[in-house]
Amino acid sequence: MKKRNFKFLMILSAFIVSCQLSAVSHQLFAQDNDKLVSLSKKVIEVKSSEDAFPLLQELTGLYFKEHKYNECIDYLKSLVNRRKTLEPLLNYYIGFTRYSQLRYLEEAQAWDEYFNRGNSYRDEIAVSLEKGIEAIAPTDALGVYARLTLWKFHKDQNDALSDGVLSDLMNFVLSYAKEAKNPAAIKEVAAEFSAYGEKAKASSLYKIYVDKIVSSKMNDEEVNRAALSFYEDGNLDVAEGIYDVYIGRIKSSLAKEKVVVLLVEIARMFAYKDQGLSDALYAENVFRKVEETGVKDAFDERLIYLRAFNLEKAREFQAARDFYRDLVQRYPQGAHTDEAYFKLGIINTYILRDPKAGKGYFENLARKETLSPQVISSLYQLGLLSQWEGGLVQAKGYYNKLLEKAKDGFGGTVSLTRERLKEIDEARPIEYNLRTFLDASFKEEYVHLDMNKINLKPHPYRAKNKETVSVNSITHTPESGCLQLDLQYLWSGDLGQARPASSDSSFNAVYTQAGTKEINLVIVSPAGIIDRSIDLVDID
Amino acid sequence: MVHSSKFIVHSSKGRGRKVIILLAACCLFVSVLFLNVSLAATKQRVYIRKLKNSHYQLIVNKKPYIVKGVCYNPVPAGKNHEYDWWSDPNKPWLLDGKLMHEMGINTVRIYQTSENPDAVKKVMRDLYETYGIRTILGSWLGFWEYPCPLYGDKEFRDKIKAQVLEMVRLYKDEPGVLLWILGNENNYSFSGQVNPWSSEEINKESDPRKQRYMRAHIYYSFVNDLAAAIKEADPTHPVALGNGELIGLDVANEFCPDIDLVACIIYRGKTFGNIFKSLRATFDRPILLSEFGADCYDAYLGNEDQNMQAFFLESQWRQIYENLAKNNDGAGNCLGGIMFEWNDEWWKYNEYDPAGWQVHDCGSNWSNGSYYFDIKAKDNKNMNEEWFGIVALSGELENGINKRIPRKAYYVIREFWKNPVLKTQGAKRKTKNAK
Numbered sequence: 001m002k003k004r005n006f007k008f009l010m011i012l013s014a015f016i017v018s019c020q021l022s023a024v025s026h027q028l029f030a031q032d033n034d035k036l037v038s039l040s041k042k043v044i045e046v047k048s049s050e051d052a053f054p055l056l057q058e059l060t061g062l063y064f065k066e067h068k069y070n071e072c073i074d075y076l077k078s079l080v081n082r083r084k085t086l087e088p089l090l091n092y093y094i095g096f097t098r099y100s101q102l103r104y105l106e107e108a109q110a111w112d113e114y115f116n117r118g119n120s121y122r123d124e125i126a127v128s129l130e131k132g133i134e135a136i137a138p139t140d141a142l143g144v145y146a147r148l149t150l151w152k153f154h155k156d157q158n159d160a161l162s163d164g165v166l167s168d169l170m171n172f173v174l175s176y177a178k179e180a181k182n183p184a185a186i187k188e189v190a191a192e193f194s195a196y197g198e199k200a201k202a203s204s205l206y207k208i209y210v211d212k213i214v215s216s217k218m219n220d221e222e223v224n225r226a227a228l229s230f231y232e233d234g235n236l237d238v239a240e241g242i243y244d245v246y247i248g249r250i251k252s253s254l255a256k257e258k259v260v261v262l263l264v265e266i267a268r269m270f271a272y273k274d275q276g277l278s279d280a281l282y283a284e285n286v287f288r289k290v291e292e293t294g295v296k297d298a299f300d301e302r303l304i305y306l307r308a309f310n311l312e313k314a315r316e317f318q319a320a321r322d323f324y325r326d327l328v329q330r331y332p333q334g335a336h337t338d339e340a341y342f343k344l345g346i347i348n349t350y351i352l353r354d355p356k357a358g359k360g361y362f363e364n365l366a367r368k369e370t371l372s373p374q375v376i377s378s379l380y381q382l383g384l385l386s387q388w389e390g391g392l393v394q395a396k397g398y399y400n401k402l403l404e405k406a407k408d409g410f411g412g413t414v415s416l417t418r419e420r421l422k423e424i425d426e427a428r429p430i431e432y433n434l435r436t437f438l439d440a441s442f443k444e445e446y447v448h449l450d451m452n453k454i455n456l457k458p459h460p461y462r463a464k465n466k467e468t469v470s471v472n473s474i475t476h477t478p479e480s481g482c483l484q485l486d487l488q489y490l491w492s493g494d495l496g497q498a499r500p501a502s503s504d505s506s507f508n509a510v511y512t513q514a515g516t517k518e519i520n521l522v523i524v525s526p527a528g529i530i531d532r533s534i535d536l537v538d539i540d
Numbered sequence: 541m542v543h544s545s546k547f548i549v550h551s552s553k554g555r556g557r558k559v560i561i562l563l564a565a566c567c568l569f570v571s572v573l574f575l576n577v578s579l580a581a582t583k584q585r586v587y588i589r590k591l592k593n594s595h596y597q598l599i600v601n602k603k604p605y606i607v608k609g610v611c612y613n614p615v616p617a618g619k620n621h622e623y624d625w626w627s628d629p630n631k632p633w634l635l636d637g638k639l640m641h642e643m644g645i646n647t648v649r650i651y652q653t654s655e656n657p658d659a660v661k662k663v664m665r666d667l668y669e670t671y672g673i674r675t676i677l678g679s680w681l682g683f684w685e686y687p688c689p690l691y692g693d694k695e696f697r698d699k700i701k702a703q704v705l706e707m708v709r710l711y712k713d714e715p716g717v718l719l720w721i722l723g724n725e726n727n728y729s730f731s732g733q734v735n736p737w738s739s740e741e742i743n744k745e746s747d748p749r750k751q752r753y754m755r756a757h758i759y760y761s762f763v764n765d766l767a768a769a770i771k772e773a774d775p776t777h778p779v780a781l782g783n784g785e786l787i788g789l790d791v792a793n794e795f796c797p798d799i800d801l802v803a804c805i806i807y808r809g810k811t812f813g814n815i816f817k818s819l820r821a822t823f824d825r826p827i828l829l830s831e832f833g834a835d836c837y838d839a840y841l842g843n844e845d846q847n848m849q850a851f852f853l854e855s856q857w858r859q860i861y862e863n864l865a866k867n868n869d870g871a872g873n874c875l876g877g878i879m880f881e882w883n884d885e886w887w888k889y890n891e892y893d894p895a896g897w898q899v900h901d902c903g904s905n906w907s908n909g910s911y912y913f914d915i916k917a918k919d920n921k922n923m924n925e926e927w928f929g930i931v932a933l934s935g936e937l938e939n940g941i942n943k944r945i946p947r948k949a950y951y952v953i954r955e956f957w958k959n960p961v962l963k964t965q966g967a968k969r970k971t972k973n974a975k
Contacts, residue, residue: 111850115847115952118854159859160816478733479784480725480733481725481728482923484906
């Protein structure tokens with residue numbers, strides 16, 4: 001009898017909820033409507049909160065898709081009395097729905113509802129989530145999600161409670177992690193921490209998550225596949241964590257030669273690229289592991305170049321210099337030798353402020369009989385450095401040699417050379433922007449300019465002929481409130497026919513000749529030079 | 541040595557004062573001993589009370605006072621900042637005072653007084669006597685002098701000191717005066733990038749960090765000297781240090797024992813971040829948000845957006861209230877806020893173009909990513925100086941004054957002040973109690 005009554009009640013509940021659903025959901029799309037009805041029936045029938053969680057996730061998702069937040073709340077509230085056992089879960093979803101609604105109202109700038117109902121929605125978020133939290137067991141992932149939503153709510157408002165809620169969330173996650181049935185919740189918190197700028201906390205949770213999912217039962221290949229799948233999903237933090245585990249395992253189980261092959265594969269995956277996912281510093285980390293294997297000739301020409309290029313793009317110039325140097329020493333006739341020599345010249349001269357060493361590389365290159373864009377550019381650099389030092393005769397010598405060698409080619413560099421020669425012939429100083437860059441690079445009084453206050457970013461770094469390269473700069477200036485600094489952007493170098501004005505913090509360049517192009521920038525405020533920077537773009 | 545300002549009275553519900561009065565009646569010795577403290581507390585119409593839980597409250601005529609303020613500079617369309625509105629025969633402050641009063645504003649902040657003291661007194665009295673609105677008076681401390689403020693130069697400092705003390709002498713007995721603010725964003729000059737100034741010693745130093753410290757030392761010592769002198773002349777009103785963000789306040793902590801509160805200029809968008817707690821750690825003084833707000837022009841879409849301004853202001857006021865005294869969840873060191881600003885000022889986009897003063901310019905001169913709705917504007921310049929008013933100015937005149945058109949923020953903040961219930965905190969307490 002009791003069983004029959006229970007069954008009847010369940011059917012009745014499902015019927016009532018279905019009726020309510022069809023009343024509130026008539027505006028949703030028909031296929032979503034069918035899904036809503038079917039999901040709501042399932043919610044009525046499920047036995048545990050754990051089983052109901054994914055159903056409600058899908059169900060609320062359907063409402064959210066149409067921004068029917070109020071209808072969603074009505075539905076959730078209608079369930080509260082009928083499914084008492086689901087109350088904590090429903091409270092979480094009520095809070096979560098209101099939170100999503102408030103964010104939507106702000107994003108959509110639906111201000112009437114925001115201003116009229118905002119306070120009561122905020123109240124409902126806090127009350128529902130806190131009620132949910134109180135009733136949730138410490139081993140339940142719902143406790144993580146409820147705390148996470150509550151923290152995001154307070155954090156978005158930056159209110160007085162956000163610190164306390166954050167520490168409660170972190171403690172709960174750490175305790176939950178000990179016996180976590182659903183480690184995905186830990187990953188979600190880590191991802192939110194990362195998005196909200198809590199990098200250290202994110203990193204420690206990612207580590208815990210990786211430890212959880214990489215069980216000892218998984219074989220090496222399964223671990224590798226797990227890492228690759230996170231990489232492909234764009235979650236580099238987790239992918240790197242799992243690759244670390246994978247690398248640790250293969251180092252002790254495979255032959256060194258085989259390890260090198262696998263490590264190189266990983267390093268290539270993470271090395272800098274203009275398109276796609278990369279983490280240049282992690283790639284270098286893996287390159288170091290290749291080195292540690294001690295396998296002779298683990299690094300061939302292509303790999304040394306890749307490592308140097310990767311470091312250059314990570315702006316680890318000193319290390320990049322070391323590997324470009326290694327490359328030219330080991331492969332003096334290699335495919336990237338001229339580029340490497342030229343970059344050695346630029347890095348030493350302008351970035352490491354060692355023009356003597358830099359000139360040595362330029363001279364080495366300039367002596368080459370076989371012409372390349374870098375050979376021509378080296379002559380230009382030698383001329384320019386002499387001109388700045390006041391050695392005008394010597395400068396003219398380099399420039400004329402360049403013109404003689406270039407004949408009708410290398411238009412961009414030739415054009416710059418003619419400008420410099422004209423300056424010498426007319427007894428004029430080097431043009432202002434370039435001169436300021438050279439002064440800032442070599443004069444003792446500017447030795448404190450360390451290229452850290454300007455973030456110069458060309459894209460792509462490796463472009464095709466005539467492809468547009470966008471060059472952007474961000475300056476890190478001292479705070480000045482609404483007293484805005486009047487900044488001047490002094491661009492110089494090879495700017496690919498662009499002539500950015502001193503008010504332009506960015507510009508587009510189009511290069512019509514192959515080679516390595518240097519882009520120089522000095523940023524000046526009314527009080528003087530803020531910093532200088534240089535970057536290199538390779539045109540195929 | 542660092543010691544807390546004498547202007548902060550440590551007290552709880554005024555019991556201390558009563559005890560002192562009783563003792564004074566019984567024992568001359570005891571009363572003499574405590575006279576300084578008790579007189580300081582009873583004579584002062586305006587002072588700061590430090591509660592037992594270290595929260596700060598502004599007390600005005602024995603009652604807690606939350607500053608619900610607005611920066612006030614009613615420059616009419618077609619004029620610029622040099623216009624002497626104080627002497628305007630049409631008395632715009634009477635119209636503004638009425639609207640302010642209806643909104644709930646109780647304080648106006650004036651950055652710098654006019655050279656006509658009678659006119660200043662008239663404005664202050666009209667606002668106070670008619671509408672109960674108090675005035676905060678301040679001084680730029682010569683920050684906008686050309687070629688630059690010379691805080692390293694004694695002659696310059698003496699000149700500014702004389703000006704400040706003259707302001708105090710003239711207005712200290714005005715019943716509408718709330719407090720004094722010294723400087724505004726002058727600390728941004730420490731980096732040498734804004735309104736740069738130096739001294740022989742600073743020039744000799746090559747390390748920019750040390751140069752910054754030296755400028756901060758010179759400037760804050762000077763401001764403290766002013767604060768001490770003001771207190772001698774006027775022991776009845778607190779003295780605030782005007783400061784852009786919290787920059788330099790670690791140095792102020794060393795050299796500003798006579799400063800009673802910090803008047804912070806903050807533009808951080810939706811909230812003030814962790815400023816209240818940070819101030820506790822760097823320079824433990826009460827804080828008055830003396831300039832904050834949002835403009836109401838969407839520089840990206842190119843149209844007025846009153847909702848955007850109301851959204852930011854409401855959110856900012858919520859945080860101010862969370863951090864007032866007696867709210868245990870907050871830092872308890874906030875005394876209130878002063879929105880920038882009451883009315884639009886049409887001269888601000890290009891102050892050198894008189895023709896432009898007649899036009900409500902939509903141009904922007906600066907960028908602030910915290911005001912994110914229109915940050916995608918060209919060159920990210922999204923802050924429209926001529927559109928910060930809580931009321932808009934109409935080109936149409938009414939009784940010789942540009943008509944005032946209250947914006948949405950006027951109504952939203954008015955409602956917030958009527959019922960500033962912080963529901964999230966109520967909920968939190970409820971659940972705590974339930975536990």
